[in-house]
Amino acid sequence: MAHKLAMASELVRADMVEAIEFPHLANKYQVYGVPLTVINEKGRVEGAVPEARLIQEVLRSEEKGEQREAAWHG
Amino acid sequence: MPVLKDKDRKMIQEWFEKLRDPVRLIVFTQEHECEYCEQTRGIVEEIADLSDKVTAEVYDFVDDEDRAQEYGIDKIPAIAILGSEDYGVRIYGFPGGYEFTALVEDILDISTGEHGLSEATLQQLAKLTTPIHLQVFVTPT
Numbered sequence: 001m002a003h004k005l006a007m008a009s010e011l012v013r014a015d016m017v018e019a020i021e022f023p024h025l026a027n028k029y030q031v032y033g034v035p036l037t038v039i040n041e042k043g044r045v046e047g048a049v050p051e052a053r054l055i056q057e058v059l060r061s062e063e064k065g066e067q068r069e070a071a072w073h074g
Numbered sequence: 075m076p077v078l079k080d081k082d083r084k085m086i087q088e089w090f091e092k093l094r095d096p097v098r099l100i101v102f103t104q105e106h107e108c109e110y111c112e113q114t115r116g117i118v119e120e121i122a123d124l125s126d127k128v129t130a131e132v133y134d135f136v137d138d139e140d141r142a143q144e145y146g147i148d149k150i151p152a153i154a155i156l157g158s159e160d161y162g163v164r165i166y167g168f169p170g171g172y173e174f175t176a177l178v179e180d181i182l183d184i185s186t187g188e189h190g191l192s193e194a195t196l197q198q199l200a201k202l203t204t205p206i207h208l209q210v211f212v213t214p215t
Contacts, residue, residue: 002208003155003180004189006162009199013146014208016176018167021110022149031211035172038209051191055198062204 001051002037005058012058040065077117083124086178090125093185097128100154102135102147110168114151117169121177128181153177157184171214 002014019026019034029038037045037054043061045054078086099118103111115132122130133141135150145154146164153165155177161184169177183189191199 002210003163003176004183004191005195005199005206005208007183007189008191008196009202009206011202011204012199012206012208013162013164014210015164015166016173016210016212018173019211019213021151021167025149025209026211029209029211034211034213036211038211040207051195052198055195058206058208059198059201062202062206065204 001048001054004051005055076120077113078120083120086121087124089178089182090128092182093125093127095127095157095185095187097181097185098131098154098156099128099181100131100133100145100156102133102138102142102145102150102152102154104135104150105137108151111151114153114168117174118153121181127185155180155184157187168214172212173214176212 003016006012006014017025019031025031029036033046035048037057039045039058039061042064043057045057099122101115101118103115107115118130119132122128135142135147135152145160146162147154149166151166151168153169154160155163155165163180163184165173165177165180167173
């Protein structure tokens with residue numbers, strides 16, 4: 001699903017990562033169950049969710065990111 | 075030694091009949107290949123052998139540092155799946171199980187240009203204004 005979003009948007013890039021082969025990343029992002037989708041380092045979506053939910057979470061993460069940015073400059 | 079079983083090979087060949095545009099599978103490994111690196115290169119080369127429209131390119135993560143940077147590769151084994159352009163689709167780790175299905179689907183989607191997303195999702199996606207990096211963690215089974 002993430003790969004499909006990447007195909008459809010120039011702004012999105014999507015990595016699929018095998019958690020067992022990259023334990024340092026699994027540890028860093030606290031992967032306890034799969035699939036886990038990490039959005040811009042901070043957002044987390046657990047499980048295989050429908051595309052409507054995933055895009056909603058992506059937009060929410062972007063909004064939060066902008067708020068952080070605004071707070072930083074404010 | 076081939077990784078794909080005859081049965082898998084036949085099934086993939088059937089799926090690949092739907093391919094339209096060329097797809098490049100760009101693999102990053104290293105000279106002294108880690109176990110998973112060797113297997114990843116092997117399976118990608120086997121998949122590429124199943125269609126004239128799919129090509130495999132193999133690079134060394136260390137020696138071809140510039141190339142790795144160009145594709146934003148920061149760990150290996152890595153596969154970048156490209157069509158007429160680079161959509162930012164990557165698979166890290168040996169593509170077995172869940173990742174294998176994803177790889178074959180990616181090849182089909184990119185070749186046919188059909189991601190199959192709904193109109194509603196595309197409308198939401200069009201609202202994005204900043205770059206988004208998605209990392210989907212999976213396990214082989």
